[in-house]
Amino acid sequence: MCGICGEFVFGAEVANTARVERMAHQMAARGPDAMGVTTRGRVSFGHRRLTIIDLSERGTQPMQDPDLGLTLVFNGCIYNYKELREELSAKGYRFFSTSDTEVILKSWAEWGDKAPEKFHGMFAFAVYHHESGEVHLVRDRFGIKPLYYSQNNGRVAFASTLPALLAGGEIDTSINRIALNHYMSWHAVVPAPHTILNGVKKLPAATIRRYDRDGNVTDRVYWAPSFERSVEDEERSMEEWRDMVLSGLRTSVDRRMIADVPVGVLLSGGVDSSMIVGLLAEQGQQGLATFSIGFEAANGERGDEFVYSDLIAKHYGTNHTKIFIESSEMQKHLPDAIAAMSEPMVSYDNIGFYLLSREVSKHIRVVQSGQGADEVFGGYHWYPKMVGANSPVEAYMDAFFDRSFDQMRAHLSKDYWTDRDESRAFVEQHFALSGATDPVDKALRLDTNVMLVDDPVKRVDSHTMAWSLEARVPFLDHELVELANRIPSRHKLAHEGKGVLKEAARLVVPSEVIDRPKGYFPVPALKYLEGSYLDMVRDALSSQSARERGLFNQGYLDQLFANPSDHITKLRGSELWQVALLEMWLQSQEV
Numbered sequence: 001m002c003g004i005c006g007e008f009v010f011g012a013e014v015a016n017t018a019r020v021e022r023m024a025h026q027m028a029a030r031g032p033d034a035m036g037v038t039t040r041g042r043v044s045f046g047h048r049r050l051t052i053i054d055l056s057e058r059g060t061q062p063m064q065d066p067d068l069g070l071t072l073v074f075n076g077c078i079y080n081y082k083e084l085r086e087e088l089s090a091k092g093y094r095f096f097s098t099s100d101t102e103v104i105l106k107s108w109a110e111w112g113d114k115a116p117e118k119f120h121g122m123f124a125f126a127v128y129h130h131e132s133g134e135v136h137l138v139r140d141r142f143g144i145k146p147l148y149y150s151q152n153n154g155r156v157a158f159a160s161t162l163p164a165l166l167a168g169g170e171i172d173t174s175i176n177r178i179a180l181n182h183y184m185s186w187h188a189v190v191p192a193p194h195t196i197l198n199g200v201k202k203l204p205a206a207t208i209r210r211y212d213r214d215g216n217v218t219d220r221v222y223w224a225p226s227f228e229r230s231v232e233d234e235e236r237s238m239e240e241w242r243d244m245v246l247s248g249l250r251t252s253v254d255r256r257m258i259a260d261v262p263v264g265v266l267l268s269g270g271v272d273s274s275m276i277v278g279l280l281a282e283q284g285q286q287g288l289a290t291f292s293i294g295f296e297a298a299n300g301e302r303g304d305e306f307v308y309s310d311l312i313a314k315h316y317g318t319n320h321t322k323i324f325i326e327s328s329e330m331q332k333h334l335p336d337a338i339a340a341m342s343e344p345m346v347s348y349d350n351i352g353f354y355l356l357s358r359e360v361s362k363h364i365r366v367v368q369s370g371q372g373a374d375e376v377f378g379g380y381h382w383y384p385k386m387v388g389a390n391s392p393v394e395a396y397m398d399a400f401f402d403r404s405f406d407q408m409r410a411h412l413s414k415d416y417w418t419d420r421d422e423s424r425a426f427v428e429q430h431f432a433l434s435g436a437t438d439p440v441d442k443a444l445r446l447d448t449n450v451m452l453v454d455d456p457v458k459r460v461d462s463h464t465m466a467w468s469l470e471a472r473v474p475f476l477d478h479e480l481v482e483l484a485n486r487i488p489s490r491h492k493l494a495h496e497g498k499g500v501l502k503e504a505a506r507l508v509v510p511s512e513v514i515d516r517p518k519g520y521f522p523v524p525a526l527k528y529l530e531g532s533y534l535d536m537v538r539d540a541l542s543s544q545s546a547r548e549r550g551l552f553n554q555g556y557l558d559q560l561f562a563n564p565s566d567h568i569t570k571l572r573g574s575e576l577w578q579v580a581l582l583e584m585w586l587q588s589q590e591v
Contacts, residue, residue: 002030002031002047002048002049002050002061002074002075002076002160003024003027003030003031003047003048003075003159003160003161003164003465004045004046004047004048004061004073004074004075004124004125004126004147004158004159004160005020005023005024005027005045005046005047005073005157005158005159005160005164005165005168006020006043006044006045006046006073006126006157006158006159007019007020007043007044007155007156007157007158007168008042008043008044008128008135008155008156008211009042009043009154009155009156010042010154010155010213010214010215011042011154013042013154013155014039014041014042015039015041015042015043015044016044016155017037017039017044019044019157019168019169019170020037020039020044020045020046020168021037021046022167022168022169023046023157023159023164023165023167023168024036024037024046024047024048024164025167026161026163026164026167027048027159027160027161027164028048029465029466029467029468030048030050030075030160030161030465030468031047031048031049031050031468032048032050032468033049033050033051034047034048034049034051034057034060035047035048035049036049036060036061036062037062038062038064038071040071040128040130042133043071043128043135045062045071045072045073045126045128046062046073047061047062047073049061050365050468050470051260051261052077052259052260052261052365052366052470053077053081053098053099053100053258053259053260054097054098054099054100054101054260055260055261056097056098058096058097058098058099059097059098059099059101059102061073061074061101063099063101063102063105065102065105065106065109068105068106068109069129069130069131070105070108070109070127070128070129070130071127071128071130072101072104072105072108072125072126072127072128073125073126074100074101074104074123074124074125075123075124075125075145075160076121076122076123076124076125076140076144076145077100077121077122077123077258077259077470077472078100078103078104078119078120078121078123079120079121079255079256079258080118080119080120080121080255081099081100081103081121081258082258084103084107084118084119085103085106088103088106088107088110091110093106093109093110100121104119104123104125104127105127107119108127108136113136113138113208113210113220113222114222116138116140116208116222117222117223119140120255120477120478120479121140122140122142122144122145122472122473122476123138123139123140123145124137124138124139124140124145124146124147124160124203125137125138126138126158132212132213133212133213134210134211134212134213135156135210135211136208136209136210136211137149137158137203137208137209137211138207138208138209139203139204139205139206139207140205140206141205141206141223141478142205142206142372142448142449142452142453142457142476142478142481143192143204143205143206143453143454143457143458144457144461144473144476145160145461146160146161146202146342146458146461147159147160147202147203148160148161148162148164148165148195148200148201148202148203148342149165149200149201149202149203150165150170150171150172150199150200150201151201152170152172152199153170154215155170156211157170160465161342161462162195162197162200162342162343162589163339163342163589165200166200166589166590166591171197171199171200172197172198172199173197173198173199173589173591174197174198174199175196175197175198175416175549175551176194176195176196176197176198177416177417177418178194178418178422179194179195179196179197180196180412180416180418180551181408181418181421181422181423182194182422182423182426183196183344183346183582184402184403184408184411184412184578185401185402185403185405185408185421185422185423185424186400186401186402186423186451187346187347187400187401187402187455187569187571187573188344188345188346188347188455188578188581188582189450189451189454189455190343190454191426191450191454192204192205192453192454195343196343196344196582196586197591204221205449205453206221206222206223206224207219207220207221207222208220208222223478224435225435225445225448225449225481225482225485226435226436226482226485227435227436227437227438227441227444227445227485227486228435228436229486229488230486233486233487233488234488238491238494238499238500238503239503241487241491241500242500242503242504242507243504244483245377245480245483245484245487245500245501245504246504246507246508248477248479248480248483249275249279249474249475249480249504250279250282250283251477251479251480252474252475252477252479252480253276253279253280253283253368253474254279254283255474255477256368256472256474257280257283257285259366261364261365261366262289262364262365262366263364263366263367263368263472264288264289264290264291264360264363264364264366264367264368265277265280265288265289265290265291265318265367265368265369266290266291266292266356266360266367266368266369266370266471267290267291267292267309267312267313267318267320268292268305268308268309268370269292269305269306269307269308269309269310269311269312269513270305270308270370270513271373271498271501271502271505271509271513271514272370272373272374272475272501273369273370274308274312274505274509274513275370275501275504275505275508275509276368276369276370276474277290277312277313277316277318277509278312278316278505278508278509279508280368281316281318282508287318287319288316288318288319289318289319289320289321289363289364290309290312290313290318290319290320290321291320291321291322291323291356291359291360291363291367292304292305292306292309292310292313292320292321292322292323293322293323293324293325293352293355293356293359294306294322294323294324294325295324295325295327295330295352295523295525296325296326296327296330296525304324306322308512308513308516309322310322311510311512311513312509312510312513315509315510321359321360321363323355323356323359325352325355327525329355330351330355330523330525331525331532331533331536333351333354333355334351334536335584335588336354336466337350337351337354337355337463337466338350338581338584338585338588339585339588339589340354340462340463340466341462341463341585342458342461342462343454343458343585344581344582344585344586345455345458345459345462345581346573346577346578346581346582347455347456347459347573348523348526348527348573348577349459349523350459350462350463351523351526352523353459353460353463353464354463354466354467356463357463357464357466357467357469358467360467360469361467361468361469364469365468365469365470366469366470366471366472367464367469367470367471367472368471368472368473368474369460369471369472369473370473370475371452371456371457371460371473371475371476372448372452372456372457372473372475372476373475373498373501374497374498375444375447375448375451375452375456376444376448376475376476376480376481376484377475377484377492377498377500377501378440378444378489378492378493378497378498378499379497379498379501380447380497381399381497382395382396382399382400382443383440383443383444383489383492383493383497384493384497385398385399386399386439386440386442386443387439387440387489387493388439389439392431392439392442392443393424393427393428393431395439396427396431396442396443396446397423397424397427399570400570400571401423401570402569402570402571402573402575402578403569403575405421405424410553410556411552411553411556411579412551412552412553413550413551413552413553415550416551427446430442430445430446430450431446433445438489440489440492440493441485441489444485444489444492445485448481452476457473457476460473487500502514526574526577527568527572527573527574527577528564528565528574529564529565529574529576529577530564534561534564536580537576537577537580537584538561540580540583540584540587541557541579541580541583543583543587545586545587546583546587549583549586551579551582551583552579557579560575560576560579561576564576
């Protein structure tokens with residue numbers, strides 16, 4: 001787990017090494033153990049290293065192999081790197097390290113752009129071919145590892161974070177109106193390639209991008225989800241699916257224990273993280289480190305779920321750490337959490353993951369986390385509303401979207417209007433893709449491969465890596481997801497959602513955490529915005545930079561300030577927090 005960056009130019013110019021060094025320095029938290037920059041004429045790569053696999057200097061990056069004529073920078077983890085190493089060794093390749101980085105390098109030499117199809121893991125990497133001058137940028141199947149880029153004046157810059165690109169300079173920081181449409185409509189989800197800034201894009205998940213020496217670009221999507229099912233799949237019983245899911249999850253959790261340092265678990269007390277703990281205990285893990293966080297209550301709403309995380313920790317005898325955050329401490333660290341975001345993300349649990357990661361990083365370097373289970377196994381409240389929907393797009397928007405297109409135009413200044421409802425158009429286009437006919441499957445596919453990438457997964461990466469902590473997500477093992485996609489939606493939606501997963505969980509964890517009401521990461525103070533929190537967001541939205549930017553209609557802001565708790569979105573979010581968060585993020589990046 002690291003941070004990567006680089007620049008390559010087209011024509012006779014040379015890369016700007018100083019720019020790459022600035023980007024690398026900005027990502028120090030992603031890789032505090034080492035920094036390296038390598039320049040070969042028109043190409044310069046930079047790297048920040050967090051040592052997880054092969055703790056020696058032999059795993060240092062950028063990694064070059066003069067005999068193969070390749071230079072590589074890589075962020076992530078390849079869980080099956082040992083098996084691939086054996087396969088490559090049998091083909092005659094010799095290794096100078098025990099790192100998964102070198103396995104990627106040799107795999108690329110052997111299989112070219114087919115190599116990512118062989119990888120089990122999370123990854124973003126760039127590889128430079130010395131002889132041809134080609135540069136390839138690659139991102140994993142679910143976009144677990146980020147990869148941002150900018151291109152202007154015959155130069156391409158890339159980095160693991162958007163703030164790193166800004167540190168490199170020469171970025172158009174004007175607001176992308178299409179991205180703003182998505183942010184305001186879709187609970188801050190902004191699908192690739194867009195970001196909120198016109199000058200920054202992000203490589204879509206499961207994509208290999210090839211740049212030739214002259215700047216010509218080709219993209220190849222090397223993996224795509226399918227919800228097509230055989231007759232046997234349709235007829236398979238819940239018990240059969242339960243056993244298959246449990247087997248697949250066992251494999252996935254076991255894969256994510258590969259490391260040369262200890263691995264812990266972020267334990268919320270929900271069924272997802274509890275299953276991870278239970279399966280690791282089943283595999284014989286002793287003294288497993290687990291961590292939970294809670295916040296002060298507000299408006300009578302509880303701010304923690306310690307009763308459930310305590311139950312699991314006691315049941316399995318884990319080495320458990322509970323972290324309780326007082327309201328004053330949370331407010332103190334909110335600016336830092338916002339600045340750590342690669343893009344503005346509105347969910348309340350951003351501050352939770354940020355402060356949880358701060359404490360966890362004092363004990364351990366790698367954790368497993370339960371993100372993805374709701375999207376993959378049908379846990380959200382809007383999926384039942386999709387069953388038999390005559391208009392799946394309308395049903396999805398009605399359940400998920402924060403505001404209609406007309407409402408958004410009333411809330412935004414006219415300078416930021418779009419000609420059409422971009423978010424609706426995106427959902428329509430995605431739902432029309434082949435491979436999913438059931439409306440529930442259409443929603444699951446969209447959420448797993450778009451919403452999940454640009455909300456929960458991005459959130460976890462931003463905030464864990466802000467504290468040099470690697471987070472692994474076993475529910476996003478691509479083989480497990482492919483299995484889940486074949487399960488008929490009726491089995492997923494049983495038992496008020498995640499039915500087949502809950503049935504699997506009954507064979508592993510205590511029933512108290514399965515049959516409980518569905519929880520979420522509660523941070524009540526950011527939902528109700530009273531007192532000093534209200535003062536904080538008012539200051540941000542009335543600042544000189546906010547007035548000069550003029551994103552929002554002042555009449556709308558006045559309504560929000562007058563009664564913040566009257567403006568709650570369908571997903572139980574504060575409209576005031578949503579607009580304030582965007583402005584605070586822009587200010588944190590000095591945009």
